[in-house]
Amino acid sequence: MTVDPERTAAHATPPQAKGPRMFGRFQLLRLLGKSDLTMGWWVIDSRNGQEFMLVLPRQQPADTAALAQWMSRARQAGRINHPGLAPLVEVGEQDRWPFVAYDRDGQATLTEKLTPQGLPAADAARWISQALAGLAFAHEAGFVHRDLQPWQVCITEQGFCRVMGLEVALNTPVAQDLSHGNAALQQQRRGAERDVLAAGLVLHHALAGAPALEQTDVAHIIAQMPPLGREIVRLPWSTARPIPDPLRAIVNRATDRQERQRYRSARTLARALDGWRIADAEQGGGPLALLLDRLRAVGVLPGLPGSTARAARMALMERERTSELADVVLDDPALCFEMLRSVNTAQVRGAQVSGAGPVLTIRRTIAMIGMDGVRRCALALREWPGPLNEAAAAELERLIARVKHVGLVAQLLRPAGYDAEVVYLVALMQNLGRLVVQYHFPDEALQIRRLMQSAPAAKPGEPDDPGMSEEGAAFAVLGTSIEDLGQAVARHWGYDEEVLTLVRRHPLNTTPHLGDSDDELLRATASCANEVVDATQQPAAKVVSALQHVVQRYGRSLHVGLRELQLAAQGREITAEEHAHPARPAASPAPRAAGPAAAPAATAAASPARGLPPAGLGAARAQAQGVRH
Known part of the structure; x- marks a missing residue:
């Protein structure tokens, strides 16, 4: 039978007596995750037995035109080819519910990898850096995610990280209407910055072993952080696995309470993570590995003129x-x-x-x-x-x-x-x-x-925000x-x-x-x-x-x-005279x-x-x- 995906998500493990739940030709095996905007399912195609991961919006497009626009945008995003983005297998719709399909093929989501002890720092940093590289490529092509969640980050059998669900979350009318050029560009930039913040929160979850503010939906965490809320998100000092100080500083900057201190682009955050990974790798030469090629090419410093x-x-x-x-x-x-x-x-x-x-x-x-x-x-x-x-x-x-x-x-x-x-x-x-x-x-x-500069206080009488x-x-x-x-x-x-x-x-x-x-x-x-x-x-x-x-x-x-x-x-x-007769400072x-x-x-x-x-x-x-x- 065909079911409403929203209703299906609420019944991830239906009684066996009712038979398998179906979404069109797909048998729903297990709910991978859901947020207010999107949901993901592990499914099997009843025609050939192939396993897929479906990602769907939680809300149907308003009308036929909106559905067609969603399908067009999803197909355009699916044409982006990058190792950090999961290859899109199909863009389709069932009873006006649009979806995108990705090959399961032994991949596991980050949520499936997570334990209460968190992930080893090196693994978490490497995977999120790879995901950020994919997001950066998508942002530069004009696409955003809008709802990055741990279950939308998947790890291949070879240990490589990919992002699913690009452009799946329904967008606002302003950004959908491409005739509003400046407004669409501004919203695309804000969406990209939100993706970077979400990636920082996913990395926080991966290292701490638990989501920030005890919220499983990343969007709920963002809604409680400044400037929308007042909650402060920082990695706890008591974690099951040790977190190196440089990596802790990177993650805390990604979720800093001051917007001006956060990373503005996915590529900048990825570079910081890669820098820590290279410097932390003893076999790679430590911090010197960041510099060796540059030292050989352009020397330590240039000589002063003349x-x-x-x-x-x-x-x-x-x-x-x-x-x-x-x-x-x-x-x-x-x-x-x-x-x-x-x-x-x-x-x-x-x-x-x-x-x-x-x-x-x-x-x-x-x-x-x-x-x-x-x-x-x-x-x-x-x-x-x-x-x-x-x-x-x-x-x-x-x-x-x-x-x-x-x-x-x-x-x-x-x-x-x-x-x-x-x-x-x-x-x-x-x-x-x-x-x-x-x-x-x-x-x-x-x-x-x-980052070292202080900022004026948000309210009169309060101390300046220190750098x-x-x-x-x-x-x-x-x-x-x-x-x-x-x-x-x-x-x-x-x-x-x-x-x-x-x-x-x-x-x-x-x-x-x-x-x-x-x-x-x-x-x-x-x-x-x-x-x-x-x-x-x-x-x-x-x-x-x-x-x-x-x-x-x-x-x-x-x-x-x-x-x-x-x-x-x-x-x-x-x-000597000043020593003998010291002046007042x-x-x-x-x-x-x-x-x-x-x-x-x-x-x-x-x-x-x-x-x-x-x-x-x-x-x-x-x-x-x-x-x-």
Whole structure:
């Protein structure tokens, strides 16, 4: 007999005495799932015994014209060919109930795969990423899903994920009428963003083992989240399976209570998941796997305009100008990094300095690789700005100026007896991740900055909505942290764990426990300088309190106070007279870090003292003996 699908859904397991339930020629075996808008059935074709999955709207089209339009739209969507979209077998209708059919062929829905313990993180991320790739392809072709549910995500026997039900949910009249061009485009965009939010909620369900807000219909969850409702959806901390922090940040961003923080496109969310999967795969090389191909193609950073050519010319001159050449190299972080990479590779160190430790000064590097080596490094750099467009190049230039200013501040704050060049380079290396992300992932870097920005409060009198931390924003965009990317590059250059610890900033969310060893003081000095410059980027009213927080973290170990930090941020060192007659700390905040226009002055001040003995990390230790604070 022929039955109403709505009525059939309410009786998924009819009594055997009534015989098999039929929907036209299809025998209804089991209800796969249903929502307010759609339902899915596992069926068998009575003509040939073939099994299918049917997806139907819960509401009949209003009239014959609406039915014809639904059928036409479903057929158009079915022509989209992508591995992340289930191939459509048939578009049909039975008693004015339209349906689409997909081959069952051993596939299981995500709902059938789910357990109360949730899915392993790697499986859930891989499957949803594949589904998002299919959705992104459909969105770019002008189609949306509108009702993505766990039971509409199916997994093949080979472990590949596909999405069913594209364009099955009945659309609103505005979007159906293609003559309303702008309105239809806006609704298509909103529908695509809703699909991305739904995918995030499906991933939340897959990891947690239970649907958010205890609602099985994703549309009901969305209706209770801002801006429609007030419920907050975040992954619980107590889950049966561990959820890595980067993946947790990605999922929580996908369902963030602030609409501006959520992913706007399926491709962006898929990239974040793929980034985490690649970085998490130990056999794939970890975070470095995200960068290896790019490093080979365009290098670590492009050389600043004119600096590499000048260094190459100077390398052809007399060898007595090593100190002047070192100053030129230090003015260009790209050339610094390229020379340090060159000298610290296992091959060079094994051949030239067997048994010696890593090299962390440019003068020592020049002595090891020679003038010809300097020239090769300079000529190996990509010309400015590499593959970047004008806006991204300007942002990288601003970041380089900021990083060089950090190096200057670190030199001004360093304890007595420590090599200024070593301190400067350690401060630069602590920003390697930021520089690499801005150069190799400029669009993602822009997303990270936007996620870190606070937003005005929704209502007067309420506090502003805070932005994400840099680490959380990087997790949500790249799937790994900026710090880990910098560490991966440094490890790729041949640095050992001792140096990797040295060039890792002290975490902001923990209190640094500082000793008086040379390595700890060098790391603390560079970390303090980074936090000082970060503090000067705060709104004017918050700068002094931010600097006072830095004093609380490092003041005792480095013997610095608020006045010293304010002067260092301005590129000045406190004088003996100021030590003898300390002035009251200025109420006005320290100025912001020098931008590109001020970079030459900052760089000149940052050039290390030429009289200090050239050496690697060991020299800084040797000089610190007996002069340690």
